[in-house]
Amino acid sequence: MTDFPTPRLRRFFWLYKILWTLGLPFAIAYLFWRGRRDPLYRGHLGERFGRYPLTLKNAVWVHAVSLGELRSAVPLIQRLLAEGETIVTTHFTPAGRREAERVFASEIAQGRVRAVWIPLEFKRTFRKFFKAFTPRYGLVMEIEIWPEMIRSAAENGVPLFACNAQYPHKSFTRDIEKSKWRLDLHKGLAGAFVKSDLQRDRFIAAGCPNIHVTGELRFDQPIPQDQVAQGDIAKAKINRPTITITSVVKGEDDTYIQLIKSSPERLFIYVPRAPERFEETYQMLTDAGLKVARRSDIFDDRLTINDMPSVDVILGDSMGEMYFYLALCDAAIIGGSFVEKGAHNISEPLALGKPVIVGPHTWTIEFPIVEAIAANAAVQVADNKALLSLVKSDDFPTQLAAEAFFKTQEGAVNRTLDAIKIATQPLE
Numbered sequence: 001m002t003d004f005p006t007p008r009l010r011r012f013f014w015l016y017k018i019l020w021t022l023g024l025p026f027a028i029a030y031l032f033w034r035g036r037r038d039p040l041y042r043g044h045l046g047e048r049f050g051r052y053p054l055t056l057k058n059a060v061w062v063h064a065v066s067l068g069e070l071r072s073a074v075p076l077i078q079r080l081l082a083e084g085e086t087i088v089t090t091h092f093t094p095a096g097r098r099e100a101e102r103v104f105a106s107e108i109a110q111g112r113v114r115a116v117w118i119p120l121e122f123k124r125t126f127r128k129f130f131k132a133f134t135p136r137y138g139l140v141m142e143i144e145i146w147p148e149m150i151r152s153a154a155e156n157g158v159p160l161f162a163c164n165a166q167y168p169h170k171s172f173t174r175d176i177e178k179s180k181w182r183l184d185l186h187k188g189l190a191g192a193f194v195k196s197d198l199q200r201d202r203f204i205a206a207g208c209p210n211i212h213v214t215g216e217l218r219f220d221q222p223i224p225q226d227q228v229a230q231g232d233i234a235k236a237k238i239n240r241p242t243i244t245i246t247s248v249v250k251g252e253d254d255t256y257i258q259l260i261k262s263s264p265e266r267l268f269i270y271v272p273r274a275p276e277r278f279e280e281t282y283q284m285l286t287d288a289g290l291k292v293a294r295r296s297d298i299f300d301d302r303l304t305i306n307d308m309p310s311v312d313v314i315l316g317d318s319m320g321e322m323y324f325y326l327a328l329c330d331a332a333i334i335g336g337s338f339v340e341k342g343a344h345n346i347s348e349p350l351a352l353g354k355p356v357i358v359g360p361h362t363w364t365i366e367f368p369i370v371e372a373i374a375a376n377a378a379v380q381v382a383d384n385k386a387l388l389s390l391v392k393s394d395d396f397p398t399q400l401a402a403e404a405f406f407k408t409q410e411g412a413v414n415r416t417l418d419a420i421k422i423a424t425q426p427l428e
Contacts, residue, residue, distance in 0.1 A: 231327020
């Protein structure tokens with residue numbers, strides 16, 4: 001990291017500091033605005049400024065900005081804990097923090113895990129964070145690039161690695177053509193544990209050192225068998241073909257409403273990505289003339305049900321129960337893939353042998369969707385019309401293909417642990 005930061009980055013950081021200083025009131029206002037729907041956004045505000053009432057020395061730092069990133073980190077964190085490590089997880093959204101507090105509740109009670117907010121992008125806030133937790137090294141999950149986080153880690157001697165990392169084609173092309181300073185940021189990392197050979201080549205091109213191909217951690221996520229068992233019981237009561245639409249984001253609801261209206265013979269499980277959209281999604285679906293039942297109304301806390309209602313849609317208005325919703329279906333449509341924001345992960349349906357359907361926007365999951373399509377475990381449609389045609393034809397990938405592909409992807413946790421030991425050996 002002798003050439004970090006580059007002259008280009010030094011110029012950028014000068015402007016970046018000014019923007020953050022001037023923009024701080026707006027950042028705080030944003031947190032309070034988001035806090036109207038989720039009060040946790042404005043909770044523990046001192047942590048955003050590096051003030052942590054509970055500390056944890058010599059921890060392994062795992063930054064998982066939100067829910068998806070935390071879930072991908074869970075199997076790795078569990079193994080690190082089993083090896084005797086202590087962990088501090090940092091988050092920006094309540095969804096990620098809540099999931100960490102739920103999954104690691106016993107470890108938090110034992111003082112082995114802390115789940116906190118990532119500090120805002122200032123040198124002084126990160127200095128306080130590093131003083132509170134003295135992290136031995138950091139793992140930034142997925143594709144998070146926070147300039148001050150990277151610079152401060154380098155300046156404070158904290159080895160920071162991109163983990164379960166990818167550099168999507170869309171971002172990589174943009175950075176080469178228009179945002180070379182973002183490429184330079186990778187030189188400040190201590191290394192990267194990437195998902196595929198293609199991702200390795202992109203990180204090399206960005207100047208990142210110490211790169212290891214480790215695969216996709218999501219394929220090693222623990223499967224909650226109780227959810228699957230209850231889903232199987234409920235599925236037997238459905239007695240009609242069923243599709244689960246996972247992690248639906250704003251902007252693609254019209255696509256799915258059109259599909260549901262055109263497929264009255266099917267039941268659809270409709271799972272919004274964000275909990276703050278549960279109520280507005282219910283209103284949207286009912287306003288479209290669809291018969292909708294909320295999961296919270298028809299299933300009890302143990303996910304049991306007496307009689308399955310005669311409806312078009314079951315709205316998945318709960319968090320942390322995706323495997324239950326997937327157990328109910330014959331195939332899964334991946335939310336986000338019909339808007340430019342991009343698709344969410346496909347490992348969960350594949351883990352249950354559920355064929356996967358994605359729309360045109362899959363740049364966020366370049367690996368493993370390309371490989372899954374090649375293995376006939378997933379199918380991609382070009383637009384809304386093609387989606388309607390596919391569902392009408394019932395020509396989905398097979399369960400056997402989905403299960404076989406999933407098996408070929410397991411083992412990322414072991415590969416990542418091996419890579420961490422190699423990458424940190426000369427650094428600790």
